[in-house]
Amino acid sequence: MTLRQLPVLDVPRPAVSARPPTAAPASLTEFVTDDLALPRFHVWTLGCQMNKSDSEEMAGALLAAGCAEAASLESAELIVINTCAIREAAEHKVIGRMGALSRLKAGNPALRVVMTGCSVRADNAAALGRRYPAVDLFLRPDEEPELVARLGLASPTGPGSLGRGAPSYQRVGRSLAATAERLPADRAAAVGEGRVARSSLTHAWIPIIYGCDKTCTYCIVPFSRGPERSRPFDDIVEEARALARAGYQDVTLLGQNVNSYGHDLPPEPRFADVRGKRTLGRRLDLDGKPDIAALLRAIDSIGTADGERAIPRLRFITSHPWDLTDPLIAAMAECASVCEHLHLPVQAGDDAVLRRMGRQYTVESYLALVERLRAAIPGISLTTDVIVGFCGETDAHFERTLDLLRTVRYDQVFAAAFSPRPVTPAARLPDDVPLAEKKRRLQALLELQEEIGLERNREWMGRSTEVLVDEVRPQRSHEHDGETRSPAKPGQLRLAGRNRENKLVHLDGAQELVGARVRVRVEHAGPYALVGSLTA
Ligand code: SF4
Numbered sequence: 001m002t003l004r005q006l007p008v009l010d011v012p013r014p015a016v017s018a019r020p021p022t023a024a025p026a027s028l029t030e031f032v033t034d035d036l037a038l039p040r041f042h043v044w045t046l047g048c049q050m051n052k053s054d055s056e057e058m059a060g061a062l063l064a065a066g067c068a069e070a071a072s073l074e075s076a077e078l079i080v081i082n083t084c085a086i087r088e089a090a091e092h093k094v095i096g097r098m099g100a101l102s103r104l105k106a107g108n109p110a111l112r113v114v115m116t117g118c119s120v121r122a123d124n125a126a127a128l129g130r131r132y133p134a135v136d137l138f139l140r141p142d143e144e145p146e147l148v149a150r151l152g153l154a155s156p157t158g159p160g161s162l163g164r165g166a167p168s169y170q171r172v173g174r175s176l177a178a179t180a181e182r183l184p185a186d187r188a189a190a191v192g193e194g195r196v197a198r199s200s201l202t203h204a205w206i207p208i209i210y211g212c213d214k215t216c217t218y219c220i221v222p223f224s225r226g227p228e229r230s231r232p233f234d235d236i237v238e239e240a241r242a243l244a245r246a247g248y249q250d251v252t253l254l255g256q257n258v259n260s261y262g263h264d265l266p267p268e269p270r271f272a273d274v275r276g277k278r279t280l281g282r283r284l285d286l287d288g289k290p291d292i293a294a295l296l297r298a299i300d301s302i303g304t305a306d307g308e309r310a311i312p313r314l315r316f317i318t319s320h321p322w323d324l325t326d327p328l329i330a331a332m333a334e335c336a337s338v339c340e341h342l343h344l345p346v347q348a349g350d351d352a353v354l355r356r357m358g359r360q361y362t363v364e365s366y367l368a369l370v371e372r373l374r375a376a377i378p379g380i381s382l383t384t385d386v387i388v389g390f391c392g393e394t395d396a397h398f399e400r401t402l403d404l405l406r407t408v409r410y411d412q413v414f415a416a417a418f419s420p421r422p423v424t425p426a427a428r429l430p431d432d433v434p435l436a437e438k439k440r441r442l443q444a445l446l447e448l449q450e451e452i453g454l455e456r457n458r459e460w461m462g463r464s465t466e467v468l469v470d471e472v473r474p475q476r477s478h479e480h481d482g483e484t485r486s487p488a489k490p491g492q493l494r495l496a497g498r499n500r501e502n503k504l505v506h507l508d509g510a511q512e513l514v515g516a517r518v519r520v521r522v523e524h525a526g527p528y529a530l531v532g533s534l535t536a
Pocket residue numbers: 212213214215216219220221222256257320
């Protein structure tokens with residue numbers, strides 16, 4: 001069987017210096033078929049929740065175009081790689097697969113490979129073909145809604161067709177970045193037409209703001225995704241209503257800087273009570289504009305026919321200290337559906353390092369935020385991101401980062417060693433911490449956090465917690481932390497899920513519990529997960 005003929009798409013491109021107009025790659029013309037079978041696709045997603053959400057939209061568009069999902073990358077006729085460029089290692093993962101992809105293509109000439117995500121930017125088009133020789137088509141994140149059309153799988157007027165208007169660009173540092181201007185309308189259309197292939201039946205993502213305006217010197221996101229663009233308030237609330245109708249119990253609002261939501265939207269009379277000025281980082285006037293606090297309250301108030309909250313669990317990720325405002329903390333404390341967990345990246349525990357990182361807050365101001373948060377929401381679970389070995393980080397600077405972990409006692413820390421990213425300001429700084437030392441610091445930090453994580457989790461021993469069961473796990477004799485667990489009783493499976501504090505909880509139970517919220521009494525605590533048994 002061969003695949004469907006794809007017309008050569010001579011798509012007129014806007015005359016901008018960043019990227020000269022290109023005809024569809026020659027390899028696409030060979031996409032011929034005699035029985036009109038559509039390609040089976042596989043989306044390989046790397047990186048953050050935003051990428052996962054974008055992949056759900058691309059998969060939804062391909063399914064709506066009539067394509068079927070392949071069982072695996074190896075059995076697909078169309079592979080979409082949604083890349084992450086936040087760390088060198090993430091890009092090396094894809095480069096490392098180019099050989100295997102070329103061999104797959106040699107074995108199946110009809111195979112097509114599309115690359116998107118943060119490795120594809122407005123300023124690196126020319127270099128991509130050389131770096132990723134097995135790829136036929138490169139799409140920036142703002143071009144992902146054109147996937148089906150660029151592959152010639154869309155009817156001229158159908159969803160995903162090219163009538164999206166021209167892309168717009170904005171200078172970021174010394175580069176030109178494509179903006180996310182068109183994405184809010186695409187998302188509304190995809191949701192409205194049921195073209196989001198959600199990857200879970202219990203938990204759903206809602207992107208609310210695209211791009212990033214911040215100034216972190218090590219970060220590629222502003223260059224790959226452009227400045228912050230918020231979605232219209234009502235589109236988001238309507239998407240939440242639709243998820244509630246579909247029975248979703250756990251919904252996460254998404255953004256590279258989710259709590260910056262709304263600052264770029266026009267003020268409206270209905271938000272007259274939103275008052276505020278950003279006090280950290282780049283000053284902003286937020287008066288009369290929708291903000292994330294208003295959004296949380298609106299979604300929290302969506303009710304069922306019998307007066308219950310339609311979405312029992314509401315989360316948001318990733319927050320930035322600049323926009324952790326008092327109104328947001330108040331909404332977190334007062335909205336029953338908002339879960340008792342916050343991910344608040346700190347990145348380092350020393351002011352000189354934070355300055356070189358361009359984070360524009362101090363350790364003291366960050367700790368003051370943590371104090372206000374814990375005062376308003378006692379027992380809230382806190383997680384963070386840390387980069388070790390950043391340019392100029394001394395032993396003393398690093399020790400202060402360890403001190404910060406001892407002070408805050410996070411529930412979990414996602415840590416990585418600094419790797420310079422192209423076009424970022426930090427790429428022009430001396431990368432002067434030797435790799436071996438970066439690895440030593442990373443190991444030391446992870447060991448310390450493992451101790452703290454275990455202490456934090458031990459505080460749950462004997463307590464009852466609500467778990468949304470969302471997966472069946474393989475039976476293993478030894479758990480993560482080397483503990484042995486007696487095999488599950490006959491008819492029982494190893495189940496797992498998360499509590500409202502976003503802690504991973506293992507339990508035994510029947511298959512029917514998947515998708516249910518159950519009470520679990522915690523009987524064992526490891527540094528990364530809890531184990532317990534059903535109480536009701
Ligand atoms: S806030 Fe900083 S680290 Fe986060 S996406 Fe923006 S530039 Fe990157």
